[in-house]
Amino acid sequence: MQIYGPYRVSTQQPVGPNSRTAKPAAPAEKPAASSVDQLDLSSAATAANRLSGITSPSTESDIRVDRVAEIRRQIASGSYDTPEKMDAALDRFLDQYA
Template sequence: MEIFGAGGAQGPQPIYPRLAPFSVDAGNTVHAGAPRDQVEISPLGQMLDGISRLPEIRHERVEEIRRQIAEGTYDTPERLELALDRMFSEILG
């Protein structure tokens, strides 16, 4: 005697219907039935990403500039002129 199953029961069945197989062709067209993902990056995440792209801080240079400011030797007319030129170049393009 051979037993092939429990009276026609088909085993576990999915709760949700199956979607069509997901595939993307060379033109990046998503085929019907494929789920779409969407990602939103918060303003804080965008800011942190921007910070991570900044160059490293040169601590020795920062300390040297602080010392010059404290001694009153940092603010010279030449440095002020250079800073203004750079600022206007950025603003005016």
């Protein structure tokens, strides 16, 4: 099939198994069994992870499950966000970044 523009298409070419001009793609080679995946993070990415609160697997045991459950309960009941907490968070933010 040839396309000559947005409104003109020619279908005068034969269609069938013998009309193919391109050869099928060769199968991709499998990577060697000894290949190792590696991830290198820049210092900027590491700093961004620290700022966003992403922790490494070694510090996951520091999570206080009881405190998380209490905060989730407060959020669900609508009593977590208070004007006083928002003011304190804003003050801490401004102290750190201003």
